[in-house]
Amino acid sequence: MHGPCSHQRAVTEAVENTSEYLKQIINSVADPLFVKDRKHRWILLNQAFCDFMGHPSSKLIGKSDYDFFPKKEADVFWQKDEEVFQTGQENVNEEFFTDGTGSRRVIITKKTIYTGPSGEQCIVGIIRDMTDIKRTTEELRSAYEKLVALQSRLIQSEKMASLGQLAAGIAHEINNPTAYIISNLDMFQEYQSQVQKCFRIVAPYLSTIKELPQDQSKKLGEIMEDLPVLICETAQGAQRIKKIVQDLKVFAHPTEGTLEYGDLHACIDRAIDIMAGELKYKIKLVREYGHLPLVCFREQQMLQVFMNLLSNAAQAIETNGTIKIKTWPHGKEVHIEISDNGQGIAPDVISKIFDPFFTTKSVGQGTGLGLSVVHGIITKHQGTINAVSQVGEGAVFHIKLLRDGPGGSGVKKEQA
Numbered sequence: 293m294h295g296p297c298s299h300q301r302a303v304t305e306a307v308e309n310t311s312e313y314l315k316q317i318i319n320s321v322a323d324p325l326f327v328k329d330r331k332h333r334w335i336l337l338n339q340a341f342c343d344f345m346g347h348p349s350s351k352l353i354g355k356s357d358y359d360f361f362p363k364k365e366a367d368v369f370w371q372k373d374e375e376v377f378q379t380g381q382e383n384v385n386e387e388f389f390t391d392g393t394g395s396r397r398v399i400i401t402k403k404t405i406y407t408g409p410s411g412e413q414c415i416v417g418i419i420r421d422m423t424d425i426k427r428t429t430e431e432l433r434s435a436y437e438k439l440v441a442l443q444s445r446l447i448q449s450e451k452m453a454s455l456g457q458l459a460a461g462i463a464h465e466i467n468n469p470t471a472y473i474i475s476n477l478d479m480f481q482e483y484q485s486q487v488q489k490c491f492r493i494v495a496p497y498l499s500t501i502k503e504l505p506q507d508q509s510k511k512l513g514e515i516m517e518d519l520p521v522l523i524c525e526t527a528q529g530a531q532r533i534k535k536i537v538q539d540l541k542v543f544a545h546p547t548e549g550t551l552e553y554g555d556l557h558a559c560i561d562r563a564i565d566i567m568a569g570e571l572k573y574k575i576k577l578v579r580e581y582g583h584l585p586l587v588c589f590r591e592q593q594m595l596q597v598f599m600n601l602l603s604n605a606a607q608a609i610e611t612n613g614t615i616k617i618k619t620w621p622h623g624k625e626v627h628i629e630i631s632d633n634g635q636g637i638a639p640d641v642i643s644k645i646f647d648p649f650f651t652t653k654s655v656g657q658g659t660g661l662g663l664s665v666v667h668g669i670i671t672k673h674q675g676t677i678n679a680v681s682q683v684g685e686g687a688v689f690h691i692k693l694l695r696d697g698p699g700g701s702g703v704k705k706e707q708a
């Protein structure tokens with residue numbers, strides 16, 4: 293039998309048990325949970341919330357956001373609480389806040405209103421810490437962007453590879469006829485000068501040849517005068533074809549040639565010698581060579597690099613100008629800078645200058661292969677090249693090479 297007293301005790305016990313039971317349930321919720329009264333003060337918190345705040349419950353109960361967060365952040369929390377109190381509608385909000393260690397965190401807080409038995413209003417909030425999820429999302433997004441960029445580079449290099457094959461095919465086909473045109477032109481020039489000598493001797497007697505009409509002998513004189521000019525221009529055209537073929541060949545096979553340690557300055561000097569015809573009249577050449585060690589590179593290819601860069605610089609200088617070549621070592625790298633004070637490169641063009649067949653020069657002046665060849669060679673050497681320019685002030689091309697060549701392994705001799 294149970295008396296009224298024992299019944300009361302049982303109820304009290306049950307209530308206490310229930311409250312303890314609920315407390316434990318609230319504490320076992322992994323997400324931070326809080327209850328705020330109408331004055332925005334915390335009146336009930338779970339363990340996750342205390343951990344989140346970095347303070348025990350005894351320090352938090354009765355306090356508000358203003359006691360722990362910068363005013364700007366607390367203002368936002370206050371305002372969101374007020375919206376819930378006033379509308380009675382639940383509110384889900386993404387918020388930023390500064391945790392106990394000073395780190396900035398991103399949270400999503402879901403707030404609902406609870407009206408107690410005597411009509412008092414409270415807010416029940418559950419917080420989800422999104423900082424790690426956000427960070428992971430960011431990392432995923434940046435990884436995705438990198439993948440997209442990589443994919444477009446791969447597509448680009450695929451395109452380059454087929455363009456390279458095409459270029460190699462064309463170069464191969466044009467190479468032979470060009471070679472014999474050039475060699476025949478040399479002979480032609482030689483024969484023509486002999487014919488010219490003879491013609492000068494016989495010219496005064498032409499008028500005495502009865503079978504030769506007067507205007508014909510006059511025309512012959514003009515032809516003999518024109519001939520050297522025509523041959524000279526044809527030879528220049530053939531040389532230009534030769535250069536294009538050469539560019540196409542290197543464009544198609546930027547790793548042809550032997551990787552060997554050599555004197556980079558000697559290579560630059562050779563390029564200058566070869567380009568002398570293009571440079572000498574209008575250009576002052578300044579060499580600021582530093583103390584470079586021997587560098588592992590493909591000589592023929594690198595010669596082409598300097599020739600193409602010098603040719604561009606010379607073509608950018610309209611009347612008189614200066615081309616400066618500066619070199620310096622830096623750790624395991626060597627740096628080469630070729631600058632000119634020519635017309636410069638327009639900002640909307642500079643990102644395209646290394647593209648094959650991009651040219652701002654008129655037809656017959658440029659094929660747009662020079663810099664793409666340069667880029668291909670430098671990249672195959674695992675170096676870098678970039679250009680900076682101010683329109684009207686000139687352009688600077690900066691090359692960085694590895695002293696010990698591609699891979700930096702310093703292989704003494706390697707057949708590519």
Ligand SMILES: Nc1ncnc2c1ncn2[C@@H]1O[C@H](COP(=O)(O)OP(=O)(O)OP(=O)(O)O)[C@@H](O)[C@H]1O
Nearest residue numbers: 604605608636645651652658659660661662663687
């Ligand atoms: N030093 C420079 N100053 C100003 N513009 C330059 C310079 N070097 C390159 N450029 C610009 O970059 C473009 C591409 O150069 P690139 O050498 O690839 O081709 P190109 O000189 O036009 O033709 P190619 O070299 O095949 O005869 C040029 O047309 C020019 O507009």
Ligand SMILES: [Mg+2]
Nearest residue numbers: 600604662663
């Ligand atoms: Mg060029």
